Structures are given as structure tokens and as C-alpha cells.
Amino acid sequence: MRRLGGLVGVAMIAAASVASAAVDDHIHLGVASCATGVCHGKLAAQQDANVWLNEYRIWSAEDRHARAYLTLGSAESKAMAAKLGLASATTAKICLDCHADNVPAAKRGRKFQLSDGVGCEACHGGAELWIETHTEPNATHADNIAKGLFPSEHPLERAALCLDCHMGGRDRFATHVIMGAGHPRLSFELDAFGINQPAHFAIDDDYVRRKGDVPGFRLWLMGQLVGAQRMLELQSSAWFDRPNGLFPELALYDCQGCHHAMDDRRWSRSLAGPGIDPGTLRLNDDHLRVLLAIMTVLDPEIRESFAEQVQGLIRAGQQSVVAVRTAATKLAGLIEARRDAWRERRFDRATIVAVRQAIVRSAANGELSDYGAAEQAFLAVDSLNIALGDGDRVRRAVDALFETVADDKTFRPDRFVAAARTLLNGL
Numbered sequence: 001m002r003r004l005g006g007l008v009g010v011a012m013i014a015a016a017s018v019a020s021a022a023v024d025d026h027i028h029l030g031v032a033s034c035a036t037g038v039c040h041g042k043l044a045a046q047q048d049a050n051v052w053l054n055e056y057r058i059w060s061a062e063d064r065h066a067r068a069y070l071t072l073g074s075a076e077s078k079a080m081a082a083k084l085g086l087a088s089a090t091t092a093k094i095c096l097d098c099h100a101d102n103v104p105a106a107k108r109g110r111k112f113q114l115s116d117g118v119g120c121e122a123c124h125g126g127a128e129l130w131i132e133t134h135t136e137p138n139a140t141h142a143d144n145i146a147k148g149l150f151p152s153e154h155p156l157e158r159a160a161l162c163l164d165c166h167m168g169g170r171d172r173f174a175t176h177v178i179m180g181a182g183h184p185r186l187s188f189e190l191d192a193f194g195i196n197q198p199a200h201f202a203i204d205d206d207y208v209r210r211k212g213d214v215p216g217f218r219l220w221l222m223g224q225l226v227g228a229q230r231m232l233e234l235q236s237s238a239w240f241d242r243p244n245g246l247f248p249e250l251a252l253y254d255c256q257g258c259h260h261a262m263d264d265r266r267w268s269r270s271l272a273g274p275g276i277d278p279g280t281l282r283l284n285d286d287h288l289r290v291l292l293a294i295m296t297v298l299d300p301e302i303r304e305s306f307a308e309q310v311q312g313l314i315r316a317g318q319q320s321v322v323a324v325r326t327a328a329t330k331l332a333g334l335i336e337a338r339r340d341a342w343r344e345r346r347f348d349r350a351t352i353v354a355v356r357q358a359i360v361r362s363a364a365n366g367e368l369s370d371y372g373a374a375e376q377a378f379l380a381v382d383s384l385n386i387a388l389g390d391g392d393r394v395r396r397a398v399d400a401l402f403e404t405v406a407d408d409k410t411f412r413p414d415r416f417v418a419a420a421r422t423l424l425n426g427l
């Protein structure tokens, strides 16, 4: 995993609530339609415009999304395609859906090229109806959205957008068969990945005036909620129920539950929960565990009942696909209610400090010791330190925590717990 880049001040957006949007409603005109020298293809950021206008340069030179399609031609992808019996990864829908802007033929304009990879319109929506008008002096953000610009400033919408490819969704998923062929494990945290994507925009006064402002904490929090919900959706979707398979979809369980050395004894009651025996496979509950820690601060009165539902889900993961669907659907409903309750709430500094403390305490208690949960815990600390601007005094302890999660191959839960304890003492 990677640490956050050097950027600070991840203030973000809070436009009015938006109905669930889609990037593929309108024709995608292709990156070339955005990239000319008079549009988003300038050499350097412009001072006199409200956006930089060098977005194409940044994307094509620095952003891995621009190389997503090229990756499908790499030796690694070729080996994967051969193992999967695919003619080529560059033509397989299952790969293109995440590594390119794979809209149907009828939605591709004249300059559209699949080889552009994850291009502008994969995130900003088909430009068919707004390309001409979005530059008009009177065009408002609301006008653009009405014409199909995706509301990516909105944390819930943005999270759903990124997760489609970085976790999967109803129409695309990197199954354990794909993982078995050699695909890297997927993981995502909205705030951190937003910071790690080379910035092609700045949140300045002008931006806030047009699109509103969402503080980093809110972005991180909404990312946790949508991440938890999306995993539950996948676990209650057809992806989980593999037709003709003895086992349900393994990629929706904890990867390291199966993939770790046998002499590395990690089982503990605090991690497993009541009613879960040693040697039992657990569904992926990384985001749920982080949410439990968050709830100790934001909603202590419902935390116990939420924890029971999470344990119910893990037990359901031993029983049947139907039991998982029931438990996951119920939990997703509870999270929906948290989303509604938290999205409008104001969070003061003391609350953010307490949430960070709660996550580190949960890690120190051994409740976040699955690799994916540990990774989320570390990213949370890193993001919240930036949001609070007070990370310097615990820098050494945070660096030490990072060392324990930096590589999933060398991850040891006991070292992670020890590093979390040290950090907790310093906070």
C-alpha cells in the first residue's frame, strides 16, 4: 500500500444533495475533445480562469488512469489473460470495464478511443450535451449537471464513482478467479486515494463559491459509509452466489483469512467475535469495523446493536448465501440511516480528535487486525492527522504504524497492535 502524498488541506465540497447520477447517460466524446490547447490542454495552470486548463497535461503525464488501458497490454496482463483463457485482456469486457471508459458503441463519439483508458468522461460523465455550453460565462454548475456532468464534487456520488472500479459494483467485479490469475488485491479509501491521484484542480475560494466545501473529515467519513455499504451490496448481490460453485465468491471474504503462513497464529477472540470459532472464515468487514469505532463517538447508543448485526453477518457467512443476503441487507439499511444522520451534521474539532482516538484504540485492542481493516485504520489516522493539522507531534509513531502495514506479505497483527498502542499513548 502507499502513504498519502505530500498534499495538505483536502477541503472538499458539499453541494446540495443530488439524485444518484451516472457517467454513461450521454455520448462520450473522447479525451481528444477536452484536450486541445484552447481547452484543458494548456501547458501550465492558468491564473485568469476558474479552472487550471492544464488538466489534460496532468492526467496524461502523471495520472495512472491515463495508463489503465496500456496496463492491459503488459506482460502481467497477458499472463493473466492466458490463465483466464481470454483471447486478450485489451479486448475482454471484464478488464475494459475498469481499465477504460467502456461505454457501449452507441455512446461513443467520433473522437472516442478506448485506448485513452480511464479518461475525463469516465469520471465527469458523457459531454455530449454540455461540451458546448459549460464554457459559457453564465453557465452554472447546476446547468452543467442537468446536462449530464457528473457531480463528482459530492462526496457520496464521488465515492460511488470511484468504488465502481476500486471495489466493484453491480456490473463489474474482480472475482477471486481474476485474483487467482494474478490481479492485485483491490483496496480503497476515498480521502487518501483522492490525495494520491495527482491533483488537476484546486479548492480555492472560487471553487467553493461554485461547488461548496466539504472538509476532509466529512469526505473520509462519507467514504467509510459508502465503502461499507458497497461491500454489503456486493455480498448480497449475484456476485456472491457463484452459480455451480461449492463456495460463494471468495473475494468477498477476508483475503488473509486464507492467505497467510500456517505458523503465523493470528486468531483472537477480540478479532473473531462471539460464536466464531478459530479456523473460521470471515466475510470482509474492514469498513464495518472502522464504522464501529466511529460509532463509539458519533452514535454510542446504537453501537452495541450495530456490533451485534455485524457479528450476525459474520456468522451468516458460515451458513448460506441467503443468510448473508438477509444480514447484509439489514446492515446496509442501518448504514443508510447513519448516512442521512451524519451528512448534515457539523463536526467540531474535539469530535474529530475523539474519532481518531477511537480508531487507534480499536486497533490497539486488536479489533482491526485483519490486514484490510489495519490498512483502513492506518489511512484513517493519516487522513485525520491532515484534517486536524497536528500530525507532527506523533510522526514517529505514525511512521512506525505505517511500517507494519506497508506490505501485506510481511504484515503481523501483533506488531500492528503494538504500534497502535504506542501511538495511542502519544495522542
Ligand code: HEC
Residues within 6 Å of the ligand: 002, 064, 065, 067, 068, 069, 071, 097, 098, 099, 100, 101, 118, 122, 123, 158, 161, 162, 163, 164, 165, 166, 190, 193, 194, 196, 197
Ligand atoms: C473506470 C474505472 C475507474 C474509476 C471510475 C476510478 N478509477 Fe482509479 N484507477 C482505475 C484503474 C484501472 C487504476 C490502475 C491503473 C493502472 O495502473 O493501470 C486506477 C488507479 C488509481 C490510483 C493509483 C493507485 C495506486 O496504487 O497508486 C488512484 C490514486 C486512483 N485510481 C484514485 C481514484 C479516485 C479517487 C477515483 C474517483 C474519483 C477513481 N480512482 C476512479 C480505475 C478507475
Ligand code: HEC
Residues within 6 Å of the ligand: 071, 072, 074, 076, 077, 078, 080, 081, 084, 089, 092, 094, 095, 096, 097, 098, 099, 164, 165, 166, 167, 168, 169, 172, 173, 174, 178, 183, 184, 185, 186, 187
Ligand atoms: C473491478 C474493476 C477491475 C477489474 C474487473 C479489473 N481491474 Fe485491473 N485494476 C483495477 C484497479 C482499480 C487497479 C489499481 C489497483 C490499485 O493500485 O489500487 C488495477 C490494477 C491492475 C494491474 C496492476 C497495474 C500496476 O501497474 O500495478 C493489472 C496488471 C491489471 N489491473 C490487469 C487487469 C486485467 C488483465 C483485468 C481483466 C482480467 C483486470 N485488471 C480487471 C480494477 C480492475
Ligand code: HEC
Residues within 6 Å of the ligand: 031, 034, 040, 050, 051, 052, 053, 055, 056, 057, 059, 060, 065, 118, 119, 120, 121, 122, 123, 124, 151, 152, 153, 158, 200, 201, 202, 207, 210, 211
Ligand atoms: C478518476 C477520475 C477523474 C478523471 C479521470 C478526471 N477527473 Fe477531473 N476531477 C475529478 C475529481 C474527483 C474532481 C474534483 C471534484 C469536482 O470538482 O468535480 C475533478 C475536478 C476537475 C476539474 C475542476 C473543476 C472545478 O470546478 O474547478 C476540471 C476542470 C477537471 N476535473 C477536468 C478534467 C479533465 C479535462 C480530465 C481528462 C483529461 C479529467 N478531469 C479527468 C476526477 C477525475
Ligand code: HEC
Residues within 6 Å of the ligand: 176, 179, 180, 181, 182, 183, 184, 185, 186, 250, 251, 252, 253, 254, 255, 256, 257, 258, 259, 281
Ligand atoms: C476461502 C479462502 C480464500 C480466500 C478468502 C481468498 N483466497 Fe485466494 N486462493 C485461495 C485458494 C484455495 C487458492 C488456490 C491456491 C492454489 O491453486 O494453489 C487461491 C489463490 C489465490 C491467488 C493465486 C496464487 C497462485 O498460487 O497463483 C491469489 C493471487 C489470490 N488467491 C488472492 C486472493 C485475494 C486478493 C483475496 C481477497 C480478495 C483472496 N485471494 C481470498 C483461497 C482463498
